[in-house]
Amino acid sequence: MDRSVTATDLGGAMHDLSLWGLFLQADWVVKLVMLGLLLASVWVWAIVFEKVTSLRRVNKAADAFEDAFWSGGSLDDLYRKEGDRPSHPMAAVFAAAMREWRRGAQRLGGSDLVAAGLKERIDRTMGVTVQREMDRLERWMVFLASVGSVAPFVGLFGTVWGIMNSFAAIAGMNNTNLAVVAPGIAEALFATAIGLVAAIPAVLAYNKINSDLARFGSRLEGFAAEFGAILSRQTESAAADPGRATAPVAE
Structure with missing residues (x-):
């Protein structure tokens, strides 16, 4: 008999020590x-996969958007392209x-106030928009943190419960044979x-993803x-000359 897989108690019952066998023989709790x-x-x-792919996607979209933003073209044109249905946080x-x-620039009329x-x-x-977009990206991060901190103790609870049942069975049989x-x-x-197994990947993933989220938030x-700053300069110009209030340019 392979003693690494099964063991026999004094009553002759076979105990399967494979992972599946340990699960099947465990107490219901x-x-x-x-x-x-x-x-x-x-x-x-599943959360790790979703977060990694989401961060990769939004960073790539942000790179393309910044290239278009700093290209020197009219921001009104960029707004017409991106403004109706923004596809990424930036x-x-x-x-x-x-x-x-655009809602307020036409009403400046030279008023500094x-x-x-x-x-x-x-x-x-x-x-507010930055916070809302970051809240969306950070969804389920609390779950990762919770699993990382709580899972070992939940497993320990199962261990303590199982050992209590084992000692009760040993006492009932009056036998301490290995x-x-x-x-x-x-x-x-x-x-x-x-x-x-649940906690370690959760902790590692949380630390890495949280760092990447903080970097993207910055x-x-x-x-x-x-x-x-660009719109502030444009607002000052528009306050002095309302006719310049319609076509800001990144510079």
Whole structure:
């Protein structure tokens, strides 16, 4: 008999020590813990895949957008192309600011007070849009953090429960032979192993993705600051000459 796979207790019952066998022989509470951790692990990998592909996509779109933005063309033309349905966060920030600027620029009429109010509204609009877009990108990050911190303890709960049942069975049989003790302990420890399998990738992925999200958030905020400065200069020009309020250019 292969002792790495099965063990025999004094009563002659066979204990399957394969992973599948450990699961099937475990107490129903331990089984629920294992199933929950396995589902959490699958969901973690789904989130990781979605976040990695999303960040790659928005960074690529932002590169193309910045090339068009700094090409020296009219921002009105870029707004007509991107403004109706922004397809990525940077375009959404740009469209929100342009929409607010176009709404208020024609009413400047040489008023410095109105110009200051318009600049404040533009900055606030871009800030809100940046936050909204980052909130969308950060969706499910709390789940990654939660799995990374909680999964080992959930697995430990399954282990403790399983060991308690094993000791109760040992006491009932009045036998501490290793062949009797080992299967129950192995079933219990399997829950902790699954908890670590779920937690370790979640922690690593959270740290990496959170760093990439922070970097992209800084990129959005930098773009908003630069675009705000461009619109601020255009607003000052439009306040002095309302006829210049329709075609801002990135420079």
